[in-house]
Amino acid sequence: MSLIKSISGIRGTIGGNVNENLTPIDTVRFAAAYGMWLKNQTSKEKLTVILGRDARISGKMVSSLVGNTLVGLGIDVVDIGLSTTPTVEVAVTLDNADGGIIITASHNPKQWNALKLLNNKGEFLNAEDGLEVLKIAENDSYIFSEVDDLGKYIKKQNYINKHIKEVLALKLVDVEAIKKANFKVVVDAVNSTGGIAIPALLEKLGVECVELYCEPNGEFPHNPEPLKEHLTDISELVVTEKADLGIVVDPDVDRLALVCEDGSMFGEEYTLVACADYVLGKTKGNTVSNLSSSRALRDVTEKHGGDYQASAVGEVNVVELMKKTNAIIGGEGNGGIIYPESHYGRDSLVGVALFLSHLAHLKVSCKQLRDGYPNYFMSKNKIELTPQINVDEILKAVAASYKNEDVITIDGVKINFETEWVHLRKSNTEPIIRIYTESTSQNSADALAQRFISEIKNII
DSSP states (O other), rough: OEEEETTTTEEEEEETTTTTBBBBHHHHHHHHHHHHHHHHTOOOOOOOEEEEEOOOOTTTHHHHHHHHHHHHHHHEEEEEOOOOOHHHHHHHTTOOOOOEEEOOTTOOOOTTEEEEEEOSSSSSHHHHHHHHHHHHHHHTOOOOGGGGGGGOOOOOOOOOHHHHHHHSSSTTTTTHHHHHOOOOEEEEOOTTTHHHHHHHHHTTOOOOOEEESOOOOOOOOSSSSSSSSGGGHHHHHHHTTSSSSEEETTSSSSSEEETTSSSSSSOHHHHHHHHHHHHHHHOEEEEETTTOOOHHHHHHHHHTOOOOOOOOHHHOOOHHHHHHHHHEEETTTTTTEBBBTTBBSSOOOHHHHHHHHHHHHOOOHHHHHHHSOOOOOEEEOOOOOOOEOHHHHHHHHHHHHHSSSSEEEESSEEOOOOOOOEEEOOSSSSEEEEEEESSSSSHHHHHHHHHHHHHHHHHH
């Protein structure tokens, strides 16, 4: 069991000991720290925070603890209930709120939960602000309100529909073209809130939707990370239903994976590539993804005359570089689409709408579209950590061994070879070292990953 405190929030497993897991006490402490940070940012007498959650079994309990802690600090809470991460981000700006909290552990298994923290722009806190929240929690620096100054707790519904309306209004979302295409789609929402949001969006787009695991009860039918090995059920159903494609989202709906009509994976990495190809074909501009993302985005961006840059891993780092370079689309290779015309957050609803618009305009199959992109293959692996392992020293040793290659150290260690690369970094969300590789064949990518796994184990 584990508790991970980082600038992006607090994440841990439910139950167990205080300071070792995400217990009610840890939840209250961190919610209070965030509330105090918000109050320290402004001279406003009354603050409002949007609160939403995915469908995890522990979500209602954690949400209740967070909401009432903020009320105890004199902050008004607007609880929008079962929701998605991008919906909460959009809700913050729609309601001119002062911040937002999403109760979700994203792709982690059901025993995990987390608090994701937003500022008044509906964006994740930057490193400086995240560190300040951690400092407040560490020092227990809270001042709770007296009885007459307690915040109000209000429940509001219908925000997913408001979010869908915002997506449909985007200039490059061609609703009529999608309707004319008569798409049939299978949706796997891993029994979380994507089962509410994605079918509702598809209905508005005139798409026939076959639902698979769309009951938002938090009982994940498979590992919720949308990777190939977890998606055999939808791959089979797409073929059986003779669907045009399959759509897969993680529990909080900020990652989008696609399945082609023959049951093959479109590839998480290529979700962003395809959406960027569509956007760049209509609007000239630049793109950004993180260091662990495919070179295919660089290739597509340059094809359209744009400039591509890579940031450190983490949505806040991608967003920061997107703003700096005026990127018109960006995201992460895990299927996260960030489209500033909507908002600066990974959004699977936006991704679905842009992808279907692209497919409708080209009048090709999902598989034909995928085959038209540069063919890179990735291998994503990890090494479990123990407290005795010094990750920084391991990464320094690896970097030193390859000092004659193109080595980037802004986020772990990335080594660029002529036709392939490897990226090694400590995860912000799990006690692991992530090992991502990319090459011109799957065998080569896997072999490169195994080579570095062996080298790391030898160092350990």
